[in-house]
Amino acid sequence: MMEITVVRGDITTQRVDAVVNAANRAMRGGGGVDGAIHRAGGPAVLADCVARFPRGLDTGAAGWTTAGEMPARWVIHVVGPNYTAGERDRSLLLSCYTRALEVADELGASSVAFPLVSAGVYGWPKDDAIAAALETLRASATEVTEARIVAFDAATYDDVLAATRS
Template sequence: MDVTVVEGDLTAQEVDAVVNAANRRMRGGGGVDGAVHAAGGPEVLDDCRRRFPDGLATGDAGWTTAGRMPARWVVHVVGPDRHAGETDRTLLTSCYRRALEVCEELGARTVAFPLVSAGVYGWSREESVDAALEVFAEGGWDLDEARIVAYGRDAAQVVRSRVGRTT
């Protein structure tokens, strides 16, 4: 599986699946979650309500339609909120691992990730990238590409510096 880095808009990626850093309720919100719901339109929210009436647990993942986005699916992950005391790093790696597992179940070949839990959930960009790379390096994934999409130049520089250290 190739790991690529893109500076840009996650919701505009032409991949099989985009990963949404969602909250437990899976009803939209701010940041990546708000952008995914806005770009995907009401179909994403309707599918979240139907498939996940009680939401998802931290570290878990599930899929919905991508609605109006160019991707086919959205894989929603619930990242740990460091500010709320969720400091167990295995919850963060679980988001990336579960997202890849869901992608494989769907038959997706390409997937675009945000920096899960970086930002309002208090994990650093470095921690998020390192968690992703750790899971990607486990190998055995039946995907062609895992794309890390960084929003903004500063985030992209952090991601590129971390990816460059491990490849």
């Protein structure tokens, strides 16, 4: 059974098998979590994105690359819906978590660190982003033994922790 843990910190420093990147469709780096992962992982992450995803990824999809210079072995990239731009299909957000776990299983990853997909610059309401993550992680059949939700700030950490206890 998978354990869901919550930590406050920087996803790029997590000592897990894989970190999940909230990427954009182009898969060439960006802001927020995506930019942080590309900066921390170094040029190997971008080079692998270009090689593996020459046309990018669709919303709700997932794929993997090396983690480059980060302590994790892999980055699992997911493309969440952009709520601010009118992409409000919740099934696409749920798909990000489901597909990330499927990719983790394909890789043999037992520990995976997740951000709150789409909750940053893409503007998905935080309470629902937390609910979507927890619903999907709790319902998934996976070989992953630890799903770690990484909150960058104290308020988000408190919100996620409270939601895991309810």
